[in-house]
Amino acid sequence: MSEKNTQLKVSAIKDGTVLDHIPAQNIFQVIDILDLSHAKNPVTIGVNLESKSLGRKGIIKIADRFFADEELSRIALAAPEATVNIIRNYEVVSKKRIDLPAEVVGIAKCSNPMCVTNRQAVTTRFKTIKEGKKVKLLCHYCEKTTEEFIPLRH
Amino acid sequence: MSKSLISIHDFSKEEILHILSVAREMEADKSQKLLDGKVVACLFFEPSTRTRLSFETAANRLGARVIGFSDVANTSISKGETLKDTIKMVSNYVDIIVMRHPLEGAARYASEVCDIPVVNAGDGANQHPSQTLLDLYTILETQGRLDNVSVNMVGDLKYGRTVHSLLQAMSHFSPRFCFTSPDELRMPVEYKEFLDMRGIPYTETASLQEHLCDCDILYMTRVQQERFSDPMEYEKVKDVYRLERAMLEGVRPNMKILHPLPRVGEIADDVDDTPYAYYYKQAENGMYVRMAIIACLLGYK
Numbered sequence: 001m002s003e004k005n006t007q008l009k010v011s012a013i014k015d016g017t018v019l020d021h022i023p024a025q026n027i028f029q030v031i032d033i034l035d036l037s038h039a040k041n042p043v044t045i046g047v048n049l050e051s052k053s054l055g056r057k058g059i060i061k062i063a064d065r066f067f068a069d070e071e072l073s074r075i076a077l078a079a080p081e082a083t084v085n086i087i088r089n090y091e092v093v094s095k096k097r098i099d100l101p102a103e104v105v106g107i108a109k110c111s112n113p114m115c116v117t118n119r120q121a122v123t124t125r126f127k128t129i130k131e132g133k134k135v136k137l138l139c140h141y142c143e144k145t146t147e148e149f150i151p152l153r154h
Numbered sequence: 155m156s157k158s159l160i161s162i163h164d165f166s167k168e169e170i171l172h173i174l175s176v177a178r179e180m181e182a183d184k185s186q187k188l189l190d191g192k193v194v195a196c197l198f199f200e201p202s203t204r205t206r207l208s209f210e211t212a213a214n215r216l217g218a219r220v221i222g223f224s225d226v227a228n229t230s231i232s233k234g235e236t237l238k239d240t241i242k243m244v245s246n247y248v249d250i251i252v253m254r255h256p257l258e259g260a261a262r263y264a265s266e267v268c269d270i271p272v273v274n275a276g277d278g279a280n281q282h283p284s285q286t287l288l289d290l291y292t293i294l295e296t297q298g299r300l301d302n303v304s305v306n307m308v309g310d311l312k313y314g315r316t317v318h319s320l321l322q323a324m325s326h327f328s329p330r331f332c333f334t335s336p337d338e339l340r341m342p343v344e345y346k347e348f349l350d351m352r353g354i355p356y357t358e359t360a361s362l363q364e365h366l367c368d369c370d371i372l373y374m375t376r377v378q379q380e381r382f383s384d385p386m387e388y389e390k391v392k393d394v395y396r397l398e399r400a401m402l403e404g405v406r407p408n409m410k411i412l413h414p415l416p417r418v419g420e421i422a423d424d425v426d427d428t429p430y431a432y433y434y435k436q437a438e439n440g441m442y443v444r445m446a447i448i449a450c451l452l453g454y455k
Binding site: 112114115116117119120121122139140142143144145 | 161163236237238255256257258259260262263277278279280281344
């Protein structure tokens with residue numbers, strides 16, 4: 001029953017992108033990373049929707065906008081389980097998972113207070129290390145591992 | 155961007171061996187005017203007499219001139235200049251930059267904002283690759299080989315960056331390790347996992363006496379007060395090990411004692427006259443290795 005509802009919501013835009021299965025608590029991070037607060041096209045945001053796999057999930061529908069894979073891979077840290085639905089003429093024409101990029105640039109903050117990126121205007125850069133479901137970040141500068149994703153404030 | 159020396163991980167096994175062989179040439183001929191007309195900047199954003207003098211002497215012995223500062227108090231950095239601006243400005247004056255900085259990753263960042271080679275002479279608690287190379291040089295010199303050497307690391311194995319870098323660099327050469335430390339300062343799990351993944355054997359002990367007689371290199375370190383946030387923790391462990399002459403009975407004849415210096419109390423003065431003490435020569439080797447690093451990065455060897 002709930003699957004059918006979700007499908008209805010997804011097809012509510014004519015053309016565009018639907019990002020589904022975003023952890024509810026990270027939805028604003030995703031909005032930030034994709035800079036959707038400055039978007040001109042219609043954006044619908046749903047938070048705390050029921051989800052079988054996540055408990056509470058978030059969903060973002062962006063009308064008339066299609067992202068490059070590289071752009072979408074930037075949200076992999078905030079929403080590793082997210083699915084991307086491409087909508088054309090109310091139909092889901094493609095459905096895919098987000099790939100974890102090998103490197104993330106300018107998204108996450110280093111947890112080491114003595115890291116140069118936290119004291120000077122340096123763009124952060126991390127190698128991603130996947131350990132089971134967890135993703136660790138190895139700082140390109142201070143060479144320390146950050147265990148938890150802390151988004152950079154823009 | 156030219157090749158820099160920022161982290162020991164930047165150098166392959168072959169590059170490490172190349173630097174060591176050039177360092178041997180430098181030791182055989184201590185004044186080579188290879189860098190006549192070149193200018194080396196030694197930028198010490200945090201004080202370090204030993205490392206700075208070693209690098210400056212190395213540059214002078216190669217015939218280069220040296221500019222720089224040993225303290226940021228009288229520079230525009232104290233006026234709030236960014237690291238990027240300081241490095242960009244200096245890099246337009248000189249041929250190579252040697253720098254020490256309290257922030258971790260500062261040298262990596264510097265190497266990315268300028269077009270000349272950068273040598274990391276220490277970035278906070280992170281890397282100090284010239285120390286690692288001089289340690290390797292000294293092990294090679296005293297043992298005649300780098301392969302299959304048994305190294306006993308003693309002291310602060312938790313915060314000590316020299317032991318961490320040396321451990322990683324030695325992993326190219328099938329070593330065996332013993333980690334001697336108080337419980338509070340044991341080798342971090344990530345480094346033990348690194349060894350496990352490579353099948354490199356190690357043992358751990360809290361007793362200095364236990365593995366004195368079955369190692370080739372006894373690598374002593376100082377417990378650094380500045381790494382402790384809790385002064386009580388420091389008081390508990392600061393004098394935990396003291397190596398004395400009388401303890402050296404029965405050690406291997408080829409065994410050598412290394413220490414990155416300065417020492418405080420962990421090696422008694424009466425050890426200095428034994429054939430095992432090698433820390434002064436180790437410090438001297440630092441100069442040859444730094445000559446080799448500067449010459450190699452400027453393309454002379």
